[in-house]
Amino acid sequence: MRKFKNILILSSICIILIGAMTLFEYRHQFMNNFFESDRSDYSNYTSRLGALVLNPMDTDKVRRNIQVKNKEIEDYRHYNGSLSEQISDINVHYKEKIAEAKDAKATSVVKALTAERDKEIKKITKTFEDDKYVRAQIKKLKIEEIDRYAKNLEEDKQEFLNNFDYVAYELTDLSTGQTYTHGNMQDPALYTQKYDGKQQVLELPGIDDESSWTTSNDMTTESRGISYDLTDIVPSVSHSYKGEIRVSKTAFQNSPQYQEYQSFYIHKILLIALWILSVIAVLALVRNRPLKINVNNDHFLFHTIHKWPIDIRLAIIGVSGMGMIMDLFILSDFLANSSFTMLAEYFKIMIAILILYLFVWFITAQLQLLIEDMNTEEKRLSAYKKTLCFRILEGIRYLFWSMSLILQAMALLIFIFLAGVGFAIAALYANELIGIYFFLFITVAIPTIIIFLHRISYINEIMKQTEEMVEGRLNSEIKVRGRSVFAKHAANLNRLREGVRISLSEQAKSERLKTELITNVSHDLRTPLTSIITYTDLLKNPDLSEDERNSYIAILDKKSQRLKTLIEDLFEVSKMTSGNIELQKQKVDLNQLLQQALGEHEEDMEKADMTFRVHITDEIVMAYVDGQKWWRVLDNLIMNALKYTMEGTRVYISLEKVGQDAQFVIKNITKYELGDQNIEELYERFKRADASRHTDGSGLGLAIAQSIVDLHGGRMEITVDGDLFKVTVTVPIVS
Structure with missing residues (x-):
């Protein structure tokens, strides 16, 4: 289907x-009547009827009225050139024939050829001297053409009447009033065309374009190849008629046109x-x-x-x-x-x-x-x-990317072309220029070829170094020679090589940190989970005393909260890193927010074996931040100081205006030796200064703080000088 x-x-x-x-x-062809279409000969009939039948040419009158124009006389004279040129041509034409006759000792032939030559020269001379003679010659040619045309008309007329014997007409010449009739106008007609003499008039031309009209084309001195237009000789006078033309049905059925x-x-x-x-x-x-x-x-x-x-x-x-x-x-x-x-x-x-x-x-x-x-x-x-x-289009765009290279290539091609052409000309047509060409070849061509080969060598060197880069050998640089396009490309490849080397280094670092991340996450999650499993098994013992049971439950609660905090921090830092978190920003007094954060940890700060030195500016420091998230930044940094500051040392906390920013700084002496540890790695998740991971904490504090600061368009910088650990947080302020 x-x-x-x-x-x-x-x-x-x-x-x-x-x-x-x-x-x-x-x-157009088939929407009309057959006799009005291109397939019918009717239009041919009406176009030839006047010249062949109704108003034929008066040959004697046309002969008498022949005119010869001065331009025709000049054209006739100069058809083969000037007088001297034509005489020279005649002499040349007969010279060889006369010489052959003399060699053959044919005296009579020599005389005949000489007389014929002199006659031709005399005729040409007379043509240039006697206008009347030339006019008579041209008139003779025109009469010949008229007679030929009249003969053709007579021959075409009979054929015309035979071919259109099915057409009858009764037409009256509007200028003379004479009426012409042909055929039986009473026969049934297939087609009738009437002309009322007013709106519809039959115009018949006086010249038949289809009759044979050919001018003489022989190149003799008599006709001189002159061609004449028939309309210049025979006046074309159209006649207007009224009346009727009919196509007889009976007669047309017997004609070749009926099929x-x-x-x-x-x-x-x-x-x-x-x-x-x-x-x-x-x-x-x-x-x-x-x-x-x-x-x-x-x-x-x-x-x-x-x-x-x-x-x-x-x-x-x-x-x-x-x-x-x-x-x-x-x-x-x-x-x-x-x-x-x-x-x-x-x-x-x-x-x-x-x-x-x-x-x-x-x-x-x-x-x-x-x-x-x-x-x-x-x-x-x-x-x-x-x-x-x-x-x-891309190829064309890159083709013209470096115009200097294109110009150099075009200049080289043009030079090679000109050198080849110059050598061919000098060798074939101008042997005297060989010395100059050889000098130019030594001083120009050879240095150009050397420069070209040097460039090719440099390109090959660049390609070889590129292959080494692909194979991973990134230690050797490409030599940058000069200031050409290839030198620029070599410099770009060197920068690319350095970028690839750095990228590989960063990739190795990323793999290492990924491994450490998995290890640290596993350790930090397994520690409280192991405790939970252990104390859960202990609680299954029915002989436990009430105090032991309560002690175990308290430990389970602490470890569960620890596990919950780790998981929540992990989810939070993941959301912040991916940007999948919304901030509820508003104007917040950072002084007040810092004081609240310090108040939350006041008890822990008093118990800790360290001294806190807090400096908060007296100015109002307003910032457009999410208060809850920014409090988390301060809280994480203060908690970090409480966990990792060496006992008996001081912790410095300050907040002040610096230009158009608010700057929060916390400095402390670290409990654990940082050594040669990369500072950037301290931002990583689950990364701690305590490599043995004996302290509490998720290892996400600095990572969370960094993410929150970035979301607010601020900056967080960590500086380590020996055991001195310093964190600086800046954020734009508003008035």
Whole structure:
């Protein structure tokens, strides 16, 4: 059913295309009467009737009125050149003949040739001296042309009357009032044309363009090859007529044109039926919208073309469209002009229809696949970037990316071309220039070639170094020579090599930190979890006393809270790092926020074996921050100081304005020796100064603080000087 529907749709499209093409080509021809169409000889009849029958040329009168123009006289004289040139040509022409006759001792021939030569010279001389003589010669030529035309008219007239014996007329010359009749005006007529002499007038020209009119073309001195236009000799006088012209039905049926007449109306009926069928096909397709042909994309041809770029596919569709149009022209010509009397004509029409069907099937299927491949913006962009035109434009863009390189290449090509041309000219046409060319070759060509080879060598060196970079050998730099484009490229490759080396170093560091992260997370999560499992097993002992049971439960509670804190911190720092967190910013007094954070830890600070020195500016320090998140920053930094400050030392905490920023600083002497530890690694998750990880804490404090500060557009810097650990946090202030 699906295949039948496809065939029906494609056949309807073919019918519409054939109907449209035949309507476009033959609508004027077949919408008119046969005798008003291009297939009829009627227009030929009316164009020749005047010159051949009604108002023929008066030969004697035309002869008497022949005029010769001065320009024609000059053209006749100078056709073969000036007088001296023509005389010289005649002498040259006869010189060899006379010499041969003398050698043969043919005295009579010599005399005859000499007399003939002198006669020709005399005639040429007279042509240049006597206008009357020239005028008579030209008039003679014109009379010959008139006589030839009159003879042709007489011959064509009889043939004309025989060919159109089925035409009768009764016409009156409007200027003379004379009436001309021919044939039986009472016979039944197939066609009648009336001229009332007012709105409709029959204009008949006085010259027959189809009668043979050929001028003399022999190149003798008499005719001199002069060509004359008939209208310059015979005056063309048109005559206007009124009356009636009739095509006799009986007589026309016996004429050779009758078969063409029948063929005309057969084709007319055929084409009108085709046009009606085309309209029905259009209505059927419109009614069954949307039009969609089921295309098998797995078809080998479609599957192959589907892989090609869009512009190539469009070009294929365009070429197919041109082929389809050519086939339509051929098919419409067959339908409009075939006689339908031979089997070969039917065969040609069927082949043309089959080819049209294949073209329509292919083009329609390709258009549907093309639309499906470009029905979204993403598909269109992807298709555009894969087109051949895009690739060519990209290539051209990169071709002119470095104009100096293009100019150098063009200069080298021009130089090679000029050198080759110069050598060829010097060797073939100017041997005296060989010395100069050799000097230029030594002083210009050889240095240019050396420079070119030096550049090629440098390019090869760059390519070799590039291959070493690809293979991972990044230690050797490419030498940068001069300031050429290649030197610039070498410098760029060196920067790329350094970037790759740094990238590999960072990648190694990232892998190491990833391993440490997994190890630290496992350790920090396993420690409280192990305790929870151990004390849970201990609680299963029924012989435990109440005090022991309560003690175990308290430990379980502490370890559970520890595990909860670790997991919550881990989730929070992950959210902050990914940016998947919203800030509720508002104006916050940082002085007050710091005092609240210090108040929260006042008891721990008093118990700790260390001294806190706090300096808070008296100015109001307002910042546009999320108060809860910024309090977390202060809390984490204070907790970090409580855990990792050496007993008996001081901790310095300060908040003050520095320019347009608020600066929070906390300094302490570390409990654990930092050594050569990378400061940047202290920002990493689960990284601690306590490498043995005996202290409480998630190892996420600084990482969380860093993320919160970054989200607020601030800066957090860590400085280590020996055992002195300093954290500086800055954030923009608002008035």
